[in-house]
Amino acid sequence: MLIVNVDYSILSIMDRELLLLGLLRRRDMHGYKLHEFIERDLAICTDLKKPTAYFLLDKMEKQGWISRHDEQDGKRPARRVYRLTDTGEEVFQRLLRQNLSDYHVPIFSTDAGLAFADEVPIAELMRLLEQKRAQIDAELAQMSHVPDHAGLLQLVIEHRRHYLETEARWLESILNRLNASTERGTES
Amino acid sequence: MLIVNVDYSILSIMDRELLLLGLLRRRDMHGYKLHEFIERDLAICTDLKKPTAYFLLDKMEKQGWISRHDEQDGKRPARRVYRLTDTGEEVFQRLLRQNLSDYHVPIFSTDAGLAFADEVPIAELMRLLEQKRAQIDAELAQMSHVPDHAGLLQLVIEHRRHYLETEARWLESILNRLNASTERGTES
DNA sequence: GGGCGCATGTAATGAGTTACATGATTGA
DNA sequence: TCAATCATGTAACTCATTACATGCGCCC
Structure with a gap:
């Protein structure tokens, strides 16, 4: 459908x-x-x-x-x-x-889902977000195989890596919080 | 035009x-x-x-x-x-x-320019990038005025802040490198 | 001789935007 | 009475994509 x-x-x-x-x-x-x-x-x-x-x-x-x-x-x-x-x-x-x-703040498609994250049972939510993280990790892993590029592109590659690492950390921090809340057993 | x-x-x-x-x-x-x-x-x-x-x-x-x-x-x-x-x-x-x-790596419009950054005299390049940084800083400043939102949006706002801070640091690191290279006086 | 690579495009479709159009209600 | 707000939409346009169309040259 x-x-x-x-x-x-x-x-x-x-x-x-x-x-x-x-x-x-x-x-x-x-x-x-x-x-x-x-x-x-x-x-x-x-x-x-x-x-x-x-x-x-x-x-x-x-x-x-x-x-x-x-x-x-x-x-x-x-x-x-x-x-x-x-x-x-x-x-x-x-x-x-x-x-x-110029700088323009992008709008992240991720965020539309994040805003409704509380509709998903916490265990499943964690599983889903871990899938997401796995994809980011895969991207990062793939990048480490990219050989040195012409000076031109070095900055671009660095930027991408920098960005991906940030996203990974951010996801990690959410997962940690979720994890903490299940361990306290106080959240739905 | x-x-x-x-x-x-x-x-x-x-x-x-x-x-x-x-x-x-x-x-x-x-x-x-x-x-x-x-x-x-x-x-x-x-x-x-x-x-x-x-x-x-x-x-x-x-x-x-x-x-x-x-x-x-x-x-x-x-x-x-x-x-x-x-x-x-x-x-x-x-x-x-x-x-x-799901996760999809975005393509940043910034990077198209970055790839040709060496076409701009270094002093001007720094000036331009500082303008960009000022816009990021302005965004960040504006966000600190946003009051607590419904729980819903808190994560989204955090994500945005996290992202903007990352971009600011990244720009800063480029500017530092440029600055170092002018001080050494070895770059065009 | 069959398929891949070189080299050009066109057509249809999709998705979203801007600008425009309409008209009632409310408040200064 | 005039402007802003409420409430709907349409039409034209832009941009990019996918899928299709064409045909030569080269290599196995």
């Missing part, structure tokens, strides 16, 4: 554009390669899908942020290679500064 | 439905009051807009999760009062457990 879906992105279009501009700034690229690179190496930063990449490239070209020249190779579809324009460079600089200086 | 927009939600539709069901579970309500309550008291949990609330109520009624009875009061538009059905209760229980046990 229910459920599938889920999109936990808090990326806005600005950040996607910033990302694309930033990559094109380093070197000219066509959509396929760009998306491949993003999927392979920047999965932590973003979750930009292929049609979205093509769409944004198209749009940015129309806005004059990037220019296009086609490269034919046999009879394949021509590579539409994009290059940052001067306008694009300006936009990049602006978006970058805006991203670096 | 640019910029407006921004939606930093990581709430999926599931969580919105969970929220609405959870509220209707406590007492029957019509859309207007429901939205009012959400906007006033649950702004930390969600950012559900009015038309979205009406839309979801409609949809949930069609799915049989809630039922509707109208209350006329003079010649105003009738209040369409919704009540949780048995099916709705089942769905609520399921969504709640799913929310409590």
Whole structure:
């Protein structure tokens, strides 16, 4: 009856554009390669899908942020290679500064459930939250296997680790409290 | 030329439905009051807009999760009062457990910029990040003024504070490193 | 010759937002 | 009487996603 879906992105279009501009700034690229690179190496930063990449490239070209020249190779579809324009460079600089200086508090989907946590029997609640914690731990474990990345991404990876550790501690503190309350045997 | 927009939600539709069901579970309500309550008291949990609330109520009624009875009061538009059905209760229980046990790593918009931070002169970078930190601090300051909430929300508020403090520390550590590198005078 | 990788897209759908539309009641 | 609040909604738009469509080149 229910459920599938889920999109936990808090990326806005600005950040996607910033990302694309930033990559094109380093070197000219066509959509396929760009998306491949993003999927392979920047999965932590973003979750930009292929049609979205093509769409944004198209749009940015129309806005004059990037220019296009086609490269034919046999009879394949021509590579539409994009290059940052001067306008694009300006936009990049602006978006970058805006991203670096702005802060917006995200709204955590977790919290919707937390607000009703008292509807679940405490033993089951603990079991559920332990499942959640296991997923966080799994993420952390996986991250320790990630080899040193280009300096670029080191900060991003650190941030992610920092965040996950925080969430783990937070969950732990809730579990401890729940545990204490069952041991005192005073809570429902 | 640019910029407006921004939606930093990581709430999926599931969580919105969970929220609405959870509220209707406590007492029957019509859309207007429901939205009012959400906007006033649950702004930390969600950012559900009015038309979205009406839309979801409609949809949930069609799915049989809630039922509707109208209350006329003079010649105003009738209040369409919704009540949780048995099916709705089942769905609520399921969504709640799913929310409590699942975890998905969010993707932070901040990180897109961080990845290109080395494009900004270090002094300016520090200035920008300090602006960001000021916004986090402001959020934290504002939270300390929030009086004790119903037990319900206490955890959510704690989570938010916990998260904001983490982000502040993380930013601080970056700023310290940047500062150290300028003092050594070895970085561009 | 069959399947994977390269390379492009389009179309349909979903979800949510903003802006607009309507009209009664209440209080200054 | 005029503005704010109560109470409902619709319409148009934006953004992103999934699924589909096409076809060449290369390797086993």
